[in-house]
Amino acid sequence: xxxxxxxxxxxxxxxxxxxxxxxxxxxxxxxxxxxxxxxxxxxxxxxxxxxxxxxxxxxxxxxxxxxxxxxxxxxxxxxxxxxxxxxxxxxxxxxxxxxxxxxxxxxxxxxxxxxxxxxxxxxxxxxxxxxxxxxxxxxxxxxxxxxxxxxxxxxxxxxxxxxxxxxxxxxxxxxxxxxxxxxxxxxxxxxxxxxxxx
Amino acid sequence: xxxxxxxxxxxxxxxxxxxxxxxxxxxxxxxxxxxxxxxxxxxxxxxxxxxxxxxxxxxxxx
Numbered sequence: 603x604x605x606x607x608x609x610x611x612x613x614x615x616x617x618x619x620x621x622x623x624x625x626x627x628x629x630x631x632x633x634x635x636x637x638x639x640x641x642x643x644x645x646x647x648x649x650x651x652x653x654x655x656x657x658x659x660x661x662x663x664x665x666x667x668x669x670x671x672x673x674x675x676x677x678x679x680x681x682x683x684x685x686x687x688x689x690x691x692x693x694x695x696x697x698x699x700x701x702x703x704x705x706x707x708x709x710x711x712x713x714x715x716x717x718x719x720x721x722x723x724x725x726x727x728x729x730x731x732x733x734x735x736x737x738x739x740x741x742x743x744x745x746x747x748x749x750x751x752x753x754x755x756x757x758x759x760x761x762x763x764x765x766x767x768x769x770x771x772x773x774x775x776x777x778x779x780x781x782x783x784x785x786x787x788x789x790x791x792x793x794x795x796x797x798x799x800x
Numbered sequence: 801x802x803x804x805x806x807x808x809x810x811x812x813x814x815x816x817x818x819x820x821x822x823x824x825x826x827x828x829x830x831x832x833x834x835x836x837x838x839x840x841x842x843x844x845x846x847x848x849x850x851x852x853x854x855x856x857x858x859x860x861x862x
Contacts, residue, residue, distance in 0.1 A: 605803070605805070609801070616813055626839075631832065794831050
């Protein structure tokens with residue numbers, strides 16, 4: 603008798619859990635709230651923020667005093683890409699950084715790929731670790747296969763001018779209605795079927 | 801229902817459901833790359849039907 607009840611309970615869980623997981627995945631993909639967040643702590647990779655590259659301009663991961671990790675930027679331009687999970691209008695990029703004496707640090711979003719023009723923002727200098735948020739409009743940025751390229755530009759020093767501890771990206775757009783969400787799913791399915799047929 | 805029957809039934813159900821879920825998730829991953837793999841490790845998804853399948857076979861044989 604106990605086993606029968608237990609078996610029925612497990613069967614119920616086996617139905618509920620996949621439905622819940624599927625709902626969670628759909629919510630992650632569609633971001634109906636209009637916001638999605640991704641954090642790269644310099645150690646664990648995330649699918650939405652690339653590692654800093656090229657490798658030869660970035661140090662190995664180092665442990666920060668008081669917890670956390672960081673990487674040193676050793677040459678002028680170091681890039682990273684943002685790959686939002688869906689289409690968003692803008693992104694708030696929050697950088698946790700440290701500028702080494704006398705150096706300057708800027709962050710820029712690639713606006714024009716042909717002329718290699720970046721929309722640069724200065725990151726304020728100061729003692730110790732600092733945090734600054736800059737907002738970039740995706741409609742004014744160049745898209746490279748669903749990715750948006752950003753650059754850290756270090757000036758005024760030969761080596762290790764800045765250290766980066768965290769990149770946090772909050773992707774934003776208008777809230778999605780239920781009708782909009784259904785249309786988006788149907789559009790994606792139709793596009794995939796069209797691609798298969800043609 | 802004995803303990804042995806219970807284990808067999810549960811492992812059969814877990815195998816069936818996890819296999820169907822794996823197929824559905826694989827389809828969605830193919831439809832929209834990253835839909836599942838950005839959030840869930842496919843190796844773990846594959847482990848569930850594999851382990852439950854092995855348990856089913858072993859417990860049926862003994």
